[in-house]
Amino acid sequence: MYQIKTFNAISPVGLATFTAEYQINQKDAQPDAYLIRSVDLHEHDFPRSLKAIGRCGAGYNNIPLERASEQGIAVFNTPGGNANAVKELVLAMMILANRQVIAAANWTNQVQPGADITLEAAKSQFNGQELLGKRLAVIGLGHVGSLVANAAVNLGMEVIGYDPYLSADAAWQLSREIHRAPSLAAVVDQADFITVHVPKNEETTGMIDQELISQFKPTAVLLNFARHGIVDNQAVIDALNTKRLRWYSTDFSDALIHGHPRVTILPHLGGSTVEAEANCARMAAKAVMTYLTTGNLINSVNLPALQTPFASPERITLIHRNIPNMLGQISSLIAQHQINIENLANRAKADFAYTIVDVSDFANPDQQAALIQELAQIPAVSRVRLIHQPRGGNK
């Protein structure tokens, strides 16, 4: 029986994906895996039993990846699982900003009941502009950015994108009508809307800063549904107050922007739809179950993708540092026990690597335990697991 512990509100549809071999939130259980959303795990101590974290969502800046790898924990996310939800909200926020929808609805609510709210004098203060023909800059053309860009093309907008790391798969998703900018300065130039869809990391923190905002059209609308801190909020407030920016719409609040009349803040709602929550929880549950029962890695963010069918009923998996002679040490320990390697797969991702070794049968359980212990003692190995091929197929 595997133990799963959840943090945050995880969709029941996703939790129902777990088979009978899994218990969820059992009291006092040693968790094999966490299923989480945005809970901040940076100060959290991982129990030794923890082998996997499934992030039901895209962004994983709430998880200490280096520490997870050092402690032998595979971290998974759910690429694209909530991208449509974010796309729809971003489109809504562009329309809200351009049609003064919130201000007009608030005004209507506070006039005397029965007053003629359709009078020209009253309604002309809420005159808007259309999206058709306007220029949208999309920074980051991954799962969310590409959907926003394509939908904007379909709405008749002129779309220009910037993504220096665009993958070939992501490029295939893009409408041919989307222009590609060579730099941040070029993408924001003359844009009526600028929307940012990059992960939060060292490079992207503060990427929308005072200098970049000074290159916007003063009538531009800026949208941040990616992460707090990617946009410099002080620079936004300064630009709004000096009429160098028309509107800021974001999913992330702080004291600097709170209550500003030309800022719309939502309580981190981008991925909060029934459909997106179900998609993400299902994807995370599947990745975690696959990893626990087969050792195969799908959608891991701290370890490489590595999937291989069982070549024999016994499989040893190892998470270790990506340094020379790891495979030499692993295979010679296995050979010392007169055990044959039926298949070996290894792949690295940055400072860590993952190895799957399918081995011939052990002589007895003692030999099994001794080998696993010896492998775990190799310096730079952070986790060794022995997995028996699941019944019912070669997964």
Ligand SMILES: NC(=O)C1=CN([C@@H]2O[C@H](COP(=O)(O)OP(=O)(O)OC[C@H]3O[C@@H](n4cnc5c(N)ncnc54)[C@H](O)[C@@H]3O)[C@@H](O)[C@H]2O)C=CC1
């Ligand atoms: N508000 C919300 O509820 C949600 C927020 N998000 C946020 O949006 C981010 C993006 O989500 P996805 O599109 O699903 O991720 P993704 O990984 O599919 O796409 C991110 C894209 O950003 C690009 N990129 C990375 N660094 C860049 C840089 N310096 N300049 C330009 N482009 C850069 C990458 O090449 C990639 O194409 C997530 O990391 C998360 O922080 C995602 C889903 C929901």
Ligand SMILES: O=C(O)C(=O)COP(=O)(O)O
């Ligand atoms: O998927 C993401 O990156 C999100 O920001 C969604 O966060 P949430 O799961 O709604 O707390």
